[in-house]
Amino acid sequence: MSLETLKARLGARLRPVSDWSPDQAPLRSDYDLNPGAARNGAPLRPAAVLAPVMAHEAGASVLLTRRADSLASHTGQIAFPGGRLDPGETAVDAALREAWEEVALPPASVQVLGLGDPYETGSGFLITPVVGWITPPVIVTPSPDEVAEVFETPWDFLMDTAHHRRDHYEMNGARRYFWAMPWNERYIWGVTAGLLKGLHARLYGEDGDRAAEAEDAA
Amino acid sequence: MIQAASETGLAGVAQAARAERGLPPVHLWNPAHCGDIDIVIRADGVWMHEGSPIGRAELVRLFSTVLRKDPDGYHLVTPVEKLKITVDDLPFRAVAVERDGDELIFTTDVGDQTAAGPEFPIVVETDPVTGEPAPRVRVRADLWARIARPVFYELVERAALRDGRLIVSSGDADFDLGAVEAGA
Numbered sequence: 557m558s559l560e561t562l563k564a565r566l567g568a569r570l571r572p573v574s575d576w577s578p579d580q581a582p583l584r585s586d587y588d589l590n591p592g593a594a595r596n597g598a599p600l601r602p603a604a605v606l607a608p609v610m611a612h613e614a615g616a617s618v619l620l621t622r623r624a625d626s627l628a629s630h631t632g633q634i635a636f637p638g639g640r641l642d643p644g645e646t647a648v649d650a651a652l653r654e655a656w657e658e659v660a661l662p663p664a665s666v667q668v669l670g671l672g673d674p675y676e677t678g679s680g681f682l683i684t685p686v687v688g689w690i691t692p693p694v695i696v697t698p699s700p701d702e703v704a705e706v707f708e709t710p711w712d713f714l715m716d717t718a719h720h721r722r723d724h725y726e727m728n729g730a731r732r733y734f735w736a737m738p739w740n741e742r743y744i745w746g747v748t749a750g751l752l753k754g755l756h757a758r759l760y761g762e763d764g765d766r767a768a769e770a771e772d773a774a
Numbered sequence: 775m776i777q778a779a780s781e782t783g784l785a786g787v788a789q790a791a792r793a794e795r796g797l798p799p800v801h802l803w804n805p806a807h808c809g810d811i812d813i814v815i816r817a818d819g820v821w822m823h824e825g826s827p828i829g830r831a832e833l834v835r836l837f838s839t840v841l842r843k844d845p846d847g848y849h850l851v852t853p854v855e856k857l858k859i860t861v862d863d864l865p866f867r868a869v870a871v872e873r874d875g876d877e878l879i880f881t882t883d884v885g886d887q888t889a890a891g892p893e894f895p896i897v898v899e900t901d902p903v904t905g906e907p908a909p910r911v912r913v914r915a916d917l918w919a920r921i922a923r924p925v926f927y928e929l930v931e932r933a934a935l936r937d938g939r940l941i942v943s944s945g946d947a948d949f950d951l952g953a954v955e956a957g958a
Contacts (some may be wrong), residue, residue: 586927596924623932633934678927701875721955725940727926733957743935 559611559670562711563669563689566609569759570670570687576647578602580678582683588745589722589733595680600682604647606639606655607687607755608666610694617708618752619696620744621658623705634744636751637661637703638683647671647684653689659706660697665690673754677747678732685751697732709739715756720749782855784811784823790852791836800842800851801915807855813837817863817920819883838884841865842918866919868911870911871928878929878944880911880919888913891945894922896929898951909951926951 582600587593604606608619623633637655641647652663670684698706713719723736723745735749744752781789791798814822821828822958828834841859842851848861864923867881873879877889887937888894894912909921909929933940933951940951 594923596922596925633932669837677942678924679931680924680928723954725930725952725954727923727952730932736956745935746931 559613559616562609562616563611565759566669566687566689570672572670573648573668573686576671576684578641580682583673584671584681584750584757585676586678586734587676588750588751589735590678590730593730593732596680598680600680602641602675602684603639603681604637604641604650604654605751606651606661606666606683606685607636607672607685607751608655608661608690608713609669609687611689611691616711617659618711618714619690619706620748621698621724622704622705622707622742623702624702633746634742635748636685640681647739648686651684651686651688653714658699658702660699661690665694667691672751672758675747675754683747683751685755687755688704705762707742709742709744713737713739714744714752715760717756720753720756781852782807783857786854787840787850787857788833788836790811791840797914800840801853803853803856805851805853805855809855809857811850811857811859813850813857813859815859815861815865815892819867835884835952838865838886841917853897858927864910864918864920866913866917868919868921868925871925874933876943876945878932878942880921882919886919886957888919889945890947890949892947894945895947896942896944896949896951898949 582590610617618632621637623635637658638651639654641650648668652666655661656663666688669687669689672687675683675685677683696706719737721736722733724731724733734746735753736743736745737749739750779902799866812824815910816822819865821834837850840850840852842849844880848859861957866884868880869883870881880888880890890896890911896909896911898909910918911921913919929942930940930951933942935954937952941948942951
């Protein structure tokens with residue numbers, strides 16, 4: 557896919573940064589796949605992640621982290637840089653701050669292209685995905701307390717619905733479904749996969765606009 | 775003469791709990807007198823006394839510090855008496871989880887904090903009656919907290935996948951949250 561086409565699509569299809577407000581309602585949710593599951597009713601806690609799109613000449617990729625609280629095994633939990641909003645922060649502020657704290661990505665190297673849909677997690681967070689465009693070279697360094705590893709996964713792989721899987725586990729007698737996008741030996745799943753699925757829907761349509769994908773891939 | 779040990783009933787329970795900084799040494803108390811008191815800890819964490827909720831959080835907190843589980847059930851224990859109460863599910867609920875270094879710190883509905891580890895495991899078991907899996911974590915002695923649903927989801931979000939199972943680690947121990955099944 558040409559970088560120009562992708563960047564233009566992101567700019568056209570993402571929500572403008574000015575759309576963000578602290579009391580926005582979620583548009584996507586862990587509950588989308590689990591409509592019968594009960595919520596606990598507490599107010600959602602605002603959070604933000606940075607979805608860093610790395611604009612490599614050979615093709616775009618998405619920067620992801622493996623969190624330090626996971627096991628030493630390479631199948632550990634995978635996430636975007638991100639976290640809770642500090643008081644007074646916007647989603648963009650928090651996403652850039654967390655990316656700096658977790659992987660030392662300089663905020664000045666990130667061109668914010670827009671926002672994905674606010675996403676409600678089962679654990680009570682309301683996550684705003686902030687999509688950043690980053691032109692390499694850029695040096696990232698994982699903070700050892702928070703991040704075990706930083707890696708990149710090709711954009712084309714993540715945006716191909718053939719790689720979007722609906723896995724589940726059992727909780728309180730019911731199946732709890734979530735998105736999973738296993739890439740090589742890495743299991744991208746849960747909230748992170750749900751956020752990627754949301755980006756896919758916003759860019760290419762809910763069911764995967766194959767024509768648009770093909771157009772971008774051409 | 776230590777006056778603190780003289781009261782009985784709820785007043786005595788409150789007195790025994792207040793007499794100590796931190797948690798009273800309930801494991802050392804073997805009072806001669808035993809009785810029942812009409813207190814029920816409901817599954818949702820509300821403490822009921824004679825059919826009415828105990829509204830004051832600090833009072834519930836106080837009573838929770840002299841709670842002990844014996845082979846014959848849950849009791850509020852003071853140096854002079856042991857009062858049996860009813861616990862519908864588990865005495866506490868884990869309402870928040872935070873990571874501190876390599877430990878997961880749970881906070882209960884009465885304000886206790888417990889770091890999961892080999893002594894304080896996270897257990898997901900199947901209820902023999904309903905057949906439903908239910909997660910819990912040990913808080914102290916043989917007192918456990920039911921892990922609230924959003925807290926369980928937060929654990930799952932922190933879990934790693936190993937051999938098809940969701941695993942969280944805390945305090946040099948690994949805890950199995952259940953199996954993941956691949957879909958389409």
